[in-house]
Amino acid sequence: MHATTPGTADRDEPPAIELRGVTKRFTTDKATPYTALRDLDLEVAPGEFCAVVGPTGCGKSTTLTLVSGLERPSTGSVEVHGRRVSGITPGVGFMFQTDAILPWKTVLDNVSAGPRFRGTPKRQALDDARDWIRRVGLNGFEDRYPHQLSGGMRKRVALAQNLITEPRVILMDEPFSALDVQTRAKMSTELLALWDLTRPAVVFVTHDLEEAIALADTVVVLTAGPAATVKARFAIDLPRPRVVQEIRFEPRFVDIYHQIWEALRAEVDLAYAQTTQLSAKESS
Template identity: 75%
Template sequence: MTQSEATPPIELRGVTKRFRTPDGSTYTALRDIDLTVAPGEFCAVVGPTGCGKSTTLSLISGLEEASTGTVTIDGRPVGGIDRRVGFMFQQDAVFPWKSVLTNVAAGPLFRGAARREAIDRSRDWLRRVGLSGFEGHYPHQLSGGMRKRVALAQTLINEPRILLMDEPFSALDVQTRQIMSDELLDLWELTRPSVVFVTHDLEEAIALADKVVVLTVGPGRVKDVFPIDLPRPRRVQEIKFEPRFVALYERIWNSLRDEVQAAYTRTAGEAA
């Protein structure tokens, strides 16, 4: 086994993250998080609102620093934004004044690619996400699902070794979400980056992932890790009817349910 094979692409060890609040007090978002993502592994993270799921992504991406503990990529401590990492946010990060073609080409151009190469690669990725013929359109002329396809192409054209996704499909209707999930899996299979996918939707997590990590009510800790032994390739809508999917859902929900209830009780108490 080579060193690159032995070293996990993503590793968090004993990670705690605290924030200073406006009133000067300290808020602990994560406490003593241990998390490892293997090469090419699709890891979904679920948990109640406020458990630190998005904060975990920010630590891996280098947008935030851990208060204590270590966050490493390929065995090296994260020290800022890393070009090997792609981040797809909940809100589209498209430039409204650029066409679809130049939006997708922006990443390669920023990284020093020649304009012709960047444009050619942009056309190829738009073809892959089913947007050939829309190169000259602008974001406001697209549906929500089409904008998400632009965002996918915009992220994957840079061929990230690590892909971070923060509820990227949450604003879409159910049918479009399922289509986008299938497209994501098809595109992920091309290069197999290591993925950390944050979602509130347990069905989505199970349908997409190789493992599902359950975080506790905040401050977030890893409560359970569930391997997902469903066969690939998968079709999201079809896999949900498999008996094994139903069994996995029941097991994971039994772990997640108490955390969701605790979060609700806390929120209700604070509002009273």
């Protein structure tokens, strides 16, 4: 497969994200540390939308925390735009599985909080927040509180929170997994339209292979954990712009799905077998 061109970056520009030989170990209550990732290499170009798939426990979320600087690699290097990550990475947005919006603040205050924290004058921050609230389809809801919004509306607030600061990199950890199927597909299409406005590099973690293909320029498959690493990388040659609700019916989409599933299926089976064996040991 041949990818659509991810962004318009100069060839001499460094990757937006680059992990080289990354191993990540966590201490446990056992004698041996748990190795989540081992010798993982991953590169994401400026403007590229990269989806990461793999079975449960394969280190997908850990990969995001390493890029964000929330965790440090045990060995190997992590760079963002050519600079080694040594702490919380500036210019990186992070959209979590659960909403990271403040329940005691209105939609307007939540969206404007990031720019105001970065020193933007209050009037400018509020004007920018209103603009992004409009872009994510929440015009008229500026004074609502999170508990007054549906799940899909809260996700729109989270998108506006991340995009208002125009990050060069956005990390997304299964952000739509709690939504119903119809709302999830609609949010995915809206995400693509908003991403296209500024074209940041995106790493989107998901368990849903259909979602990954519908969104991404590139799909990366991780092996089953522990000690997960990259198994395969697939370029997605579906044309843009895409409507997620419709692109799944394209014959090319089905072809790509089968190709990636061949790589993913063995890892899912292995992870399931490991879980079953562990459960049997614990119950015996």
